[in-house]
Amino acid sequence: MPIKELNNKSLTINDVSIRYGDNEVVTRLNMQLKAGEIGCLLGASGCGKSTLLRAISGFGDLAEGRILLGERLLSERGYTMPAEQRKVGLVFQDVALFPHLSVEQNIAFGIGALRRAEQQSRVAELLAAVGLSGYEKRYPNSLSGGQQQRIALARALAPRPDLLLLDEPFSGLDTMLRDSLLTEVRNILLEQQITALFVTHDQMEAFTLADKVALMHNGAIEQLATPYDMYHKPKTRYVADFIGKGYFIPAEVLASHQINTELGVLNTGFTLSQPEGASMSLLLRPDDIVHDDQSNYQAVITGKQFRGSYFQYDVELSNGRSLVCLASSHHNHAIGQRIGIKMELEHIVLFEN
Numbered sequence: 639m640p641i642k643e644l645n646n647k648s649l650t651i652n653d654v655s656i657r658y659g660d661n662e663v664v665t666r667l668n669m670q671l672k673a674g675e676i677g678c679l680l681g682a683s684g685c686g687k688s689t690l691l692r693a694i695s696g697f698g699d700l701a702e703g704r705i706l707l708g709e710r711l712l713s714e715r716g717y718t719m720p721a722e723q724r725k726v727g728l729v730f731q732d733v734a735l736f737p738h739l740s741v742e743q744n745i746a747f748g749i750g751a752l753r754r755a756e757q758q759s760r761v762a763e764l765l766a767a768v769g770l771s772g773y774e775k776r777y778p779n780s781l782s783g784g785q786q787q788r789i790a791l792a793r794a795l796a797p798r799p800d801l802l803l804l805d806e807p808f809s810g811l812d813t814m815l816r817d818s819l820l821t822e823v824r825n826i827l828l829e830q831q832i833t834a835l836f837v838t839h840d841q842m843e844a845f846t847l848a849d850k851v852a853l854m855h856n857g858a859i860e861q862l863a864t865p866y867d868m869y870h871k872p873k874t875r876y877v878a879d880f881i882g883k884g885y886f887i888p889a890e891v892l893a894s895h896q897i898n899t900e901l902g903v904l905n906t907g908f909t910l911s912q913p914e915g916a917s918m919s920l921l922l923r924p925d926d927i928v929h930d931d932q933s934n935y936q937a938v939i940t941g942k943q944f945r946g947s948y949f950q951y952d953v954e955l956s957n958g959r960s961l962v963c964l965a966s967s968h969h970n971h972a973i974g975q976r977i978g979i980k981m982e983l984e985h986i987v988l989f990e991n
């Protein structure tokens with residue numbers, strides 16, 4: 639059977655709470671992944687990501703709620719389907735390929751019930767999918783870290799799981815390798831059309847891999863969104879602070895669609911529910927402030943970083959506020975120089991004070 643016929647199922651996490659003794663570390667958490675979707679649990683250390691992933695894989699009981707894979711009930715209070723019956727594949731941070739088994743034997747490990755010829759053809763298909771055809775007879779210690787991870791992925795995919803879970807799978811790899819592997823793994827998962835859920839505390843990893851990111855905070859999901867929306871449309875201050883670089887400046891409501899800031903008046907493009915005169919905070923990302931010689935707003939350069947195609951300038955307004963501003967690398971200014979700056983916002987994100 640071709641690999642394309644792998645099963646994939648939706649994952650439903652419904653009002654799930656998980657406790658260690660009296661300590662509740664996941665609280666009434668809801669999340670859904672559609673069949674074939676790649677999700678990511680992102681969050682600070684200790685927020686409950688691994689605990690939730692373990693519960694989905696069958697290593698941990700629920701205090702409340704339910705976990706379903708398609709229509710199949712995996713867990714609810716008082717019932718935890720054994721891990722080996724779940725049809726859930728696992729890839730962990732510490733690869734843990736069997737060192738005494740060849741690549742072929744490692745990948746075939748979970749499909750021992752199939753006939754030999756079927757096993758061989760599955761191994762060959764999966765090796766092709768992860769770009770390592772011809773590596774059948776190699777042993778793990780003769781492979782690079784990235785190659786080992788790809789074999790671990792092939793091994794997890796071999797039994798055609800309904801869901802693949804990956805716990806910080808790339809954190810042991812160096813940055814260059816990780817970046818190229820991330821895109822590769824995403825493409826493999828999309829090609830296999832498998833539903834997958836990652837755990838990471840690395841935002842770039844989450845953004846590169848996932849269709850949907852769940853930012854966890856204190857055992858609950860603070861926001862579940864596409865990477866783009868998570869960055870540009872954070873729903874809470876916590877999300878705005880956690881994701882990407884950003885800072886807040888004061889904003890005063892002038893009218894239902896208008897705010898006043900230290901860098902001029904902005905039309906919001908949406909209706910504000912706050913009354914005229916209300917004080918709010920406006921989220922600015924580094925790319926929201928740009929260099930413009932014609933601008934009435936002047937700032938002094940206090941620091942600069944060359945980034946190849948652009949400069950990132952640290953600037954200070956006359957009221958002492960520090961901002962970050964981007965300029966094309968043709969605009970090479972010295973520290974201490976005054977430059978014109980202006981806001982160029984695609985998305986206006988405001989929070990009440």
Ligand SMILES: Nc1ncnc2c1ncn2[C@@H]1O[C@H](COP(=O)(O)OP(=O)(O)OP(=O)(O)O)[C@@H](O)[C@H]1O
Pocket residue numbers: 658663681682683684685686687688689690839
């Ligand atoms: N076996 C356990 N017994 C008791 N408490 C635990 C156990 N495992 C985790 N915890 C606690 O549960 C909370 C959530 O831990 P968890 O490992 O799920 O967080 P995480 O978000 O995966 O963190 P990290 O990114 O550091 O791995 C933490 O406060 C942790 O101390």
